[in-house]
Amino acid sequence: MLSWNDILILLPEIYLVAAVCVLLLMDAFIREEQRNATHWLAIAITAITGFLVVTGQPPHALSAFGGMFIRDRVSEILSLFALISVLLVFVFSRPYLKDRKLWHGEFYVLTLFAVLGVMLLVSAGSLITVYLGLELLTLSSYALVAFNRDSRLSSEAAIKYFVLGALASGSLLYGMSMIYGATGTLDLAHLHAAAMQTDMPNLLRFGLIFMIVGIAFKLGAAPFHMWLPDVYQGAPTATVTFVASASKLAAFGMAYRLLSAFGPGDLLHQWQLMLAVLAVLSLVIGNLVAIVQTNIKRLLAYSTIAHMGYLLLGLVNASPSGYAAAMFYAISYALMSTVAFGVILAMSRAGFECEEIDDFKGLNERSRWMAFLMMLAMFSLAGVPPLFGFFAKLLILKAAIDAGMMWLAIVAIVAAIVGLYYYLRVVKVMYFDKPVEGVEIKPQNDMPMRWMLSLNALALLALGLYWGPLFSWCQQAFAG
Amino acid sequence: MSNHLLSLLIWLPMAGAVPVLIAGARGSASRWIALAVAVATFVASLFLLPAYHTDGAVMQLVESTPWIASLHVNYALGVDGISVALILLTSFVGVLVIVGAWDVIKDNKPHQYMAAMLVLEGLLIGVFCATDALLFYVFFEAMLIPMFILIGIWGGPRRVYATLKFFIYTFLGSIFMLVGLIYLYHKAGTFDMATLAHLPLTMKEQSWLFFAFLIAFAIKIPMVPVHTWLPDAHVEAPTGGSVVLAAVMLKVGGYGFLRFSLPIVPDASAHYAWLVIVLSLIPVVYIGYVALVQEDMKKLVAYSSIAHMGFVTLGIFIAFMLVRDLGNVDAANLGVQGAMVQMMSHGFVSGAMFSCIGVMYDRLHTRMIKDYGGLVNVMPWFTFFMVFFAMANCGLPGTSGFVGEFMVILASFSANPWIALIAAFTLIIGAAYTLWLVKRVVWGKVTNEKVAAMKDINGREAFVLTAFAVVVLAIGVWPQPLVHLMGGSIDHLVQQLAISKI
Numbered sequence: 001m002l003s004w005n006d007i008l009i010l011l012p013e014i015y016l017v018a019a020v021c022v023l024l025l026m027d028a029f030i031r032e033e034q035r036n037a038t039h040w041l042a043i044a045i046t047a048i049t050g051f052l053v054v055t056g057q058p059p060h061a062l063s064a065f066g067g068m069f070i071r072d073r074v075s076e077i078l079s080l081f082a083l084i085s086v087l088l089v090f091v092f093s094r095p096y097l098k099d100r101k102l103w104h105g106e107f108y109v110l111t112l113f114a115v116l117g118v119m120l121l122v123s124a125g126s127l128i129t130v131y132l133g134l135e136l137l138t139l140s141s142y143a144l145v146a147f148n149r150d151s152r153l154s155s156e157a158a159i160k161y162f163v164l165g166a167l168a169s170g171s172l173l174y175g176m177s178m179i180y181g182a183t184g185t186l187d188l189a190h191l192h193a194a195a196m197q198t199d200m201p202n203l204l205r206f207g208l209i210f211m212i213v214g215i216a217f218k219l220g221a222a223p224f225h226m227w228l229p230d231v232y233q234g235a236p237t238a239t240v241t242f243v244a245s246a247s248k249l250a251a252f253g254m255a256y257r258l259l260s261a262f263g264p265g266d267l268l269h270q271w272q273l274m275l276a277v278l279a280v281l282s283l284v285i286g287n288l289v290a291i292v293q294t295n296i297k298r299l300l301a302y303s304t305i306a307h308m309g310y311l312l313l314g315l316v317n318a319s320p321s322g323y324a325a326a327m328f329y330a331i332s333y334a335l336m337s338t339v340a341f342g343v344i345l346a347m348s349r350a351g352f353e354c355e356e357i358d359d360f361k362g363l364n365e366r367s368r369w370m371a372f373l374m375m376l377a378m379f380s381l382a383g384v385p386p387l388f389g390f391f392a393k394l395l396i397l398k399a400a401i402d403a404g405m406m407w408l409a410i411v412a413i414v415a416a417i418v419g420l421y422y423y424l425r426v427v428k429v430m431y432f433d434k435p436v437e438g439v440e441i442k443p444q445n446d447m448p449m450r451w452m453l454s455l456n457a458l459a460l461l462a463l464g465l466y467w468g469p470l471f472s473w474c475q476q477a478f479a480g
Numbered sequence: 481m482s483n484h485l486l487s488l489l490i491w492l493p494m495a496g497a498v499p500v501l502i503a504g505a506r507g508s509a510s511r512w513i514a515l516a517v518a519v520a521t522f523v524a525s526l527f528l529l530p531a532y533h534t535d536g537a538v539m540q541l542v543e544s545t546p547w548i549a550s551l552h553v554n555y556a557l558g559v560d561g562i563s564v565a566l567i568l569l570t571s572f573v574g575v576l577v578i579v580g581a582w583d584v585i586k587d588n589k590p591h592q593y594m595a596a597m598l599v600l601e602g603l604l605i606g607v608f609c610a611t612d613a614l615l616f617y618v619f620f621e622a623m624l625i626p627m628f629i630l631i632g633i634w635g636g637p638r639r640v641y642a643t644l645k646f647f648i649y650t651f652l653g654s655i656f657m658l659v660g661l662i663y664l665y666h667k668a669g670t671f672d673m674a675t676l677a678h679l680p681l682t683m684k685e686q687s688w689l690f691f692a693f694l695i696a697f698a699i700k701i702p703m704v705p706v707h708t709w710l711p712d713a714h715v716e717a718p719t720g721g722s723v724v725l726a727a728v729m730l731k732v733g734g735y736g737f738l739r740f741s742l743p744i745v746p747d748a749s750a751h752y753a754w755l756v757i758v759l760s761l762i763p764v765v766y767i768g769y770v771a772l773v774q775e776d777m778k779k780l781v782a783y784s785s786i787a788h789m790g791f792v793t794l795g796i797f798i799a800f801m802l803v804r805d806l807g808n809v810d811a812a813n814l815g816v817q818g819a820m821v822q823m824m825s826h827g828f829v830s831g832a833m834f835s836c837i838g839v840m841y842d843r844l845h846t847r848m849i850k851d852y853g854g855l856v857n858v859m860p861w862f863t864f865f866m867v868f869f870a871m872a873n874c875g876l877p878g879t880s881g882f883v884g885e886f887m888v889i890l891a892s893f894s895a896n897p898w899i900a901l902i903a904a905f906t907l908i909i910g911a912a913y914t915l916w917l918v919k920r921v922v923w924g925k926v927t928n929e930k931v932a933a934m935k936d937i938n939g940r941e942a943f944v945l946t947a948f949a950v951v952v953l954a955i956g957v958w959p960q961p962l963v964h965l966m967g968g969s970i971d972h973l974v975q976q977l978a979i980s981k982i
Binding site: 397 | 546547548549550551589592614617621622624625628629632633639640643644647648651652655656659662663665666
């Protein structure tokens with residue numbers, strides 16, 4: 001039954017769909033030199049959707065369409081930060097896309113559809129909605145990765161992403177069908193009760209394993225991380241910025257929605273152990289392989305894998321404080337990666353990708369401010385106080401220790417020490433090396449981008465100095 | 481104002497870094513602003529002396545505001561006598577390094593250098609003020625960033641290797657402490673250091689925590705066998721970096737032992753005191769020999785720093801032996817006091833030694849001993865200072881170097897004469913490597929024409945060296961004010977040692 005109430009609950013999503021359709025139509029009728037209109041309209045749509053998400057937030061969790069869709073604090077926070085990262089992606093990538101003749105309206109439309117997928121995914125109340133949101137997100141992402149269709153690397157990355165992503169979706173769907181078979185329900189709210197009474201525990205267990213494989217794929221956790229470095233390296237940097245920020249928030253949202261349906265109880269211990277193994281592998285593989293990279297996008301890809309390891313540590317705890325820590329981590333990671341990729345976008349120009357680490361040589365001599373922003377991002381990613389990334393790691397470690405898993409905390413910090421090296425290497429290249437003669441590295445002269453990038457990077461420092469409110473917000477989300 | 485004096489001391493230099501950066505590389509505006517900020521910080525730190533009551537054992541000038549309310553983490557500051565002494569040392573050295581770098585860094589982004597120095601100073605003061613363990617940790621780690629930049633940009637030829645080693649080594653140590661602190665938080669529900677000091681802990685817990693703290697502070701101070709980052713960092717760092725590193729940063733390690741290991745895990749510290757004492761005696765003797773064969777002046781002083789810091793850890797941990805095994809509280813007091821005086825003294829002496837080497841390096845651009853010789857003929861004033869600091873470095877009575885070492889040796893004698901004997905060995909070996917350095921560099925005939933062309937120190941350099949010399953002499957002749965300043969707090973600390981927490 002479609003009721004007025006359901007529509008109100010879904011208002012931000014409905015608005016977004018309608019607005020994107022308008023955007024698509026409008027873009028079809030404007031001339032090439034008027035593309036700025038599309039750009040600003042897309043930004044306005046993102047901002048208004050974010051506004052609707054925040055203002056439309058009910059004081060307590062509500063569900064719509066018979067429990068298919070849930071609007072609670074978790075969905076609010078994750079949607080909001082996904083929209084913020086998309087906003088940053090739009091602002092950062094205009095000069096980049098322009099220089100590469102990729103500045104088409106489809107970029108905005110596809111990204112907005114992807115973020116709609118994110119919003120559905122993080123608000124999912126049923127297995128069907130999870131799948132729906134995920135497919136909307138990933139199908140848009142495949143197209144975004146292949147956006148530079150004349151580049152072989154970009155196409156190769158898209159094919160890899162598509163094949164492996166389809167495999168993951170298949171695995172997830174397969175797992176869901178098994179779970180449905182074992183429990184007879186698709187509703188996440190009833191799944192736990194049904195799972196306790198099932199007379200087919202093995203089927204349920206298999207379903208769970210397949211589902212976790214799917215989740216690990218989407219997060220990019222080792223050993224299901226193979227697609228990530230190629231996609232990061234091959235895809236246009238503008239797309240990667242989206243994949244590294246909003247998509248990771250979505251992946252966390254999906255993991256939380258699906259896994260929390262299986263706790264507490266016997267099944268909890270099973271997925272906890274699986275996640276712990278995934279976390280350790282991601283931490284080790286991500287950090288070790290990142291050391292030998294020479295391409296900064298690839299380096300950040302392996303760093304993502306390692307960061308997903310930390311995020312999983314928060315999920316392993318499977319308690320409100322653990323989820324809050326993991327969500328805090330996902331947010332911090334999204335904001336850090338937009339800075340890192342934002343600087344890469346800012347330093348790239350027509351015919352020059354600025355994606356080798358050596359391209360950053362002597363950046364401090366050429367552009368002090370960009371070097372400083374990148375340094376903030378690197379120290380934050382490395383987890384050095386007083387930056388945001390440190391406190392995110394702190395809460396993750398706390399979650400692991402609270403759960404009595406001291407050995408996981410030790411693995412995590414040893415991994416952090418290894419990880420420190422490659423982040424420091426980027427700082428070293430920027431600050432201690434002399435610039436290569438003849439290579440002109442200057443940031444793009446795009447004022448909105450420079451301001452937003454500065455704001456984004458300084459937020460890493462500001463949120464490091466005062467992260468209390470954001471964390472209490474995350475805590476409240478899981479308190480009820 | 482005295483309510484927020486500590487916050488002022490922390491944030492003034494850090495905020496001052498912003499106008500310094502804005503002033504830019506051209507002209508001397510950035511230097512003057514930096515100097516003004518550093519002097520203002522030093523003057524403000526002098527207000528600590530009247531504001532602080534030396535008889536009290538509790539933290540004073542306390543500030544506390546909720547930082548992360550949901551986790552009960554506070555922005556909590558407070559000082560006792562030990563902190564006050566170290567803050568004064570920091571702000572004093574802060575002025576001198578800026579004066580010292582006045583002309584030296586002129587052509588290579590001086591504003592960034594000055595800004596990094598000021599940020600570092602603020603963070604160091606923060607470490608000495610924090611009474612919340614998380615806040616302490618934030619300052620403790622954050623100071624690696626400006627130091628990393630200082631060594632990496634303005635350092636010598638192998639600076640990148642040295643600075644990476646420095647950063648990763650120290651990070652390695654402190655992150656284990658972080659796990660320990662989170663564990664304590666897990667038990668106590670707070671990061672407040674005074675509460676943690678009263679938290680009952682089993683011997684097993686204490687032992688793990690003890691080693692977590694030990695690895696963090698042993699690397700920082702540094703102790704054998706985790707000292708290898710220090711010679712590299714010192715050799716490659718610019719003069720100012722070396723001065724701050726030796727004079728203040730190493731003290732953070734000793735301070736950490738006093739603030740964390742002693743009050744929070746006293747039983748484990750007592751149980752493993754023998755280990756730390758052995759690790760302190762090894763550098764006193766072995767590192768002394770290593771220093772003897774160095775060909776690089778900075779490396780020689782770096783090794784001598786390790787040997788001197790061995791006295792600090794010896795003085796701190798001999799107190800456990802004295803209190804727990806022998807019940808000799810007075811001697812224990814003497815040991816900790818000696819350790820603290822040694823920290824202060826080493827701060828001034830090593831800072832001065834590195835400044836002297838900096839003066840020579842600015843003229844000849846080499847740190848090799850063999851490139852020098854007969855400086856007394858061309859630089860009489862410089863020789864005066866150099867010889868004076870060398871004497872202080874080998875612990876000549878009348879200089880500050882003697883006081884601390886003597887107190888520690890005296891305390892160890894009450895514990896075990898053999899320990900005292902080995903520790904006293906440093907007086908010989910220390911004299912050997914320092915005086916031999918002086919002999920080769922300063923005395924004798926002028927060895928080459930480059931040395932013959934060297935000019936004596938100018939007014940700016942004389943100011944820096946005089947400032948150091950006055951303090952070294954003052955503490956050496958009349959240590960009472962310093963001992964009195966720290967006395968109440970040390971008494972309190974030693975009383976805590978006797979109380980078992982199991």
